[in-house]
Amino acid sequence: AQKITQTQPxxxxxxxxxxxxxCTYDTSDPSYGLFWYKQPSSGEMIFLIYQGxxxxxxxxxxxxSLNFQKARKSANLVxxxxxxxxxxxxxxxxxxxxxxxxxxxxxxxxxxxIP
Amino acid sequence: xAGVIQSPRHEVTEMGQEVTLRCKPISxxxxxxxxxxTMMRGLELLIYFNNNVxxxxxxxxxxxFSAKMPNASxxxxxxxxxxxxxxxxxxxxxxxxxxxxxxxxxxxGTRLTVV
Numbered sequence: 001a002q003k004i005t006q007t008q009p010x011x012x013x014x015x016x017x018x019x020x021x022x023c024t025y026d027t028s029d030p031s032y033g034l035f036w037y038k039q040p041s042s043g044e045m046i047f048l049i050y051q052g053x054x055x056x057x058x059x060x061x062x063x064x065s066l067n068f069q070k071a072r073k074s075a076n077l078v079x080x081x082x083x084x085x086x087x088x089x090x091x092x093x094x095x096x097x098x099x100x101x102x103x104x105x106x107x108x109x110x111x112x113x114i115p
Numbered sequence: 116x117a118g119v120i121q122s123p124r125h126e127v128t129e130m131g132q133e134v135t136l137r138c139k140p141i142s143x144x145x146x147x148x149x150x151x152x153t154m155m156r157g158l159e160l161l162i163y164f165n166n167n168v169x170x171x172x173x174x175x176x177x178x179x180f181s182a183k184m185p186n187a188s189x190x191x192x193x194x195x196x197x198x199x200x201x202x203x204x205x206x207x208x209x210x211x212x213x214x215x216x217x218x219x220x221x222x223x224g225t226r227l228t229v230v
Contacts, residue, residue, distance in 0.1 A: 033217075035218055037221075044221065044223055045208075047218040050216060050218060100170065101146060101212060102171065104160075105158045108158075
């Protein structure tokens with residue numbers, strides 16, 4: 001089974017609108033971290049936001065928030081007030097604390113912000 | 116800190132040649148990961164190290180690939196002999212263990228082209 005599933009290969013959003021990028025995960029480890037990365041066309045991997053499995057509140061970082069629904073095993077990224085510079089690939093990742101500590105990445109979602 | 120440093124940034128080589136990619140992780144990080152990114156297969160984990168010891172190399176595609184980490188500040192990924200299908204962007208990333216809540220810091224990547 002896939003550890004991380006991103007079902008949206010491509011998404012479009014109007015500038016200044018909000019957009020949600022979906023991510024579901026699969027683990028039996030009670031301790032894990034969930035991460036989102038942005039990869040612009042220049043190629044670098046930029047860390048955006050983190051959510052821990054024991055965190056009670058959803059993580060927020062500026063215009064980014066993570067909608068964490070533990071029972072559903074989902075960790076959707078919400079970008080508010082989209083900007084043209086948000087156009088990029090977005091990757092969801094998970095790190096299991098008690099099982100190897102490696103990072104599992106999804107296949108990514110390509111986001112295009114339309115002016 | 117300068118971040119994760121990879122060299123070279125670009126490499127063009129002929130089929131059959133040996134290729135060595137280099138990585139300097141962030142000082143103090145005890146995990147080092149090598150990833151390969153292609154359009155077809157996305158971001159694949161090739162191998163990762165903990166405290167300089169290889170933990171999981173199941174992602175290494177075949178015996179032509181090898182990786183070493185002789186000390187905490189240096190790692191290499193070698194392909195010998197190289198083939199056109201090895202053309203990809205290779206990322207090195209490092210991280211602390213941190214009970215799952217420390218992100219992976221990525222290098223800028225090495226774009227390898229095998230002709």
